[in-house]
Amino acid sequence: MLKSKVLLPSDGSITAAKAAAYAARLMKLNPDMKLDVLVVLPEKEGLNNQTKDMFETIDGTIEAKGKDILDNTVRIFTSEGQNVQGYIEKGDPAAVIIAFAERGAYDHIIMGSRGVSELRGTAIGSVSHKVIHEANCRVTLVK
Numbered sequence: 001m002l003k004s005k006v007l008l009p010s011d012g013s014i015t016a017a018k019a020a021a022y023a024a025r026l027m028k029l030n031p032d033m034k035l036d037v038l039v040v041l042p043e044k045e046g047l048n049n050q051t052k053d054m055f056e057t058i059d060g061t062i063e064a065k066g067k068d069i070l071d072n073t074v075r076i077f078t079s080e081g082q083n084v085q086g087y088i089e090k091g092d093p094a095a096v097i098i099a100f101a102e103r104g105a106y107d108h109i110i111m112g113s114r115g116v117s118e119l120r121g122t123a124i125g126s127v128s129h130k131v132i133h134e135a136n137c138r139v140t141l142v143k
Helices: 014-029 049-078 093-103 118-124 127-134
Strands: 005-009 034-041 085-090 108-112 138-142
Touching: 005 014, 005 093, 014 034, 014 049, 014 108, 014 138, 034 049, 034 093, 049 085, 085 093, 093 108, 093 127, 108 127, 127 138
Parallel strands: 005 034, 005 108, 034 085, 108 138
Antiparallel strands: none
């Protein structure tokens, strides 16, 4: 099998969990596959002062939730005896995923087709749609 370096973005959604399960099955078939999990948290840049103050009070909660998402996703792999690395970044999800994949020289991104904010995605363009069109590597979407 081919040696591959895979990035699995996760937002805790059902489709992200399905993407993780799919990636875990691929890892069983390809023991040389290296996989990293990425969770992207919102950033407070560009918010007005009132919103920034409110964001400060919930920032710790958001980071705790991000860590929970990362831990739960990594657990999918460790329960199968697979070793993966996990990362948490902040910013616009699509931009962070694309930049992270380029910096890390990943040759494949596996992600859920819909995230936790399906309605928002229809208005401004979904994260998966942006990643498919802007990533410089193969992208697999899992429904």
